[in-house]
Amino acid sequence: MKIATLNVNSIRMRLDAVLEWLAVHEPDVLALQETKCADDKFPRFEFEEMGWNVEIYGQKSYNGVALVSRHSILGVRRGFEDPRFPEDCRLIEASVGGVTVVNTYVPNGTVVGSDKFDYKLRWMERLRALFASRHRPDEPIVWVGDMNVAPTPDDVWDSRRHLGKVGHHPDEFARLAALVDWGFEDVFRRFHQGPGHYTFWDYVIPRSFENNLGWRIDHVYATAPLAVRATSCTIDRTLRQGEKPSDHTAVVAEFDV
């Protein structure tokens, strides 16, 4: 089973690139983040006419996640389903081919110490509680998405410059570690070590992609029964090279299931 994740930064801007990528790579599941449109504006028909099933959870302007598959997408759940908290569209879960896929767009956090940073930490804590309440770590679960955290010094182009800033802060490391400790393995790091393997290059930094000034913030995590069956995990930089690219590119993992 091949599972991919991509922060598209607007599905309407990236529709042609995504459909072409799907045709070439034929993943069993593609998880999208930052679709940036309400559900009635999502180009659902364009996917369906190419033979892809789509499950979406979107809102106007911001956030938005989706799952794309050739297979039936079963048991879809959207968000935390917790009326105590206002919901934004950052989480969608479903079962595809016997594997539970959880797709998240973790809040960016904006600036350390801000309300949005606090929201990010709380959001990650709520996600940990969601896994504990809905699932067990001996189930085959793959958790993918834009986690907005570069968890080790090798995961950002200048760790000393960014340590303590948003995306590379000890409070974020702790929240991510709590999620991983529940029962996940970082599938990419099963296959690749060291610095320079990035999935996001900031538009704001001139020639960030050409100079590989990036971050590894898009991750594929799997529970043990799936992780031991992983056969590859790669970053496909081609999507970041084209005309009008997203600022992220795709991560693709394959499992012998």
Place this chain on the structure above:
DNA sequence: ATGGTTGGCATCCAA
């Protein structure tokens, strides 16, 4: 020390 870009939508917010 600081700025640089992009997308959606409304003339700014979020990233």
